[in-house]
Amino acid sequence: MSLIQQIDKDYITAYKAKEQVALGVLRHLKTAAKNMQIDLKRELTEEEMLDVVMKQAKQRQDSIEQFRAANREDLAEKEVAELEVLQTYLPSQLSDEELEELVTKTVAETGASGMQDMGKVMNAIMAEYKGRVDGKKLSASVRAKLA
Known part of the structure; x- marks a missing residue:
């Protein structure tokens, strides 16, 4: 349905x-x-x-x-x-642990090395996990990983 x-x-x-x-x-x-x-x-x-x-x-x-x-x-x-x-109509959100793992994996895959690559990481994750990831949480997590 x-x-x-x-x-x-x-x-x-x-x-x-x-x-x-x-x-x-x-x-x-x-x-x-x-x-x-x-x-x-x-x-x-x-x-x-x-x-x-x-x-x-x-x-x-x-x-x-x-x-x-x-x-x-x-x-x-x-x-x-x-x-x-x-x-009830939204897909389940990723947990904080799953989000951290995803960010770590995506940073490694994209070869991101600094804040200038934040957009690359964000776009890669949002393209695949749209609706399952809160943008603010993702941004904070990526920022912490790349800083």
Whole structure:
């Protein structure tokens, strides 16, 4: 079952079960996907749909940080609940240990020797592990390895 079909199915299930948080998140997700589909003037591929989900999850993470910085824990909790719904559609993230091993291996494969090669390492990892690696964590890990 494709990601789009899974979201549609879960939307109907959430609607019938009157799960307001999931329903709201899935409604926003479907709208974002539809808007992207209109912009592209074609059906979305699985990868493009995954990008939409990742973008929505990133927005929730940014909102959580902003709300906590503003001491608005009530709004942050709402965003956390929404983020949990979105994470069910994302591939599992690499653990910190797996990320360190991957960075070490990729640095060796690309022959990176300093910070000027950071882009090479980042691109190699992101091309293969897109959606499974957080960009901020990856950047910090690569920076630490190359420094």
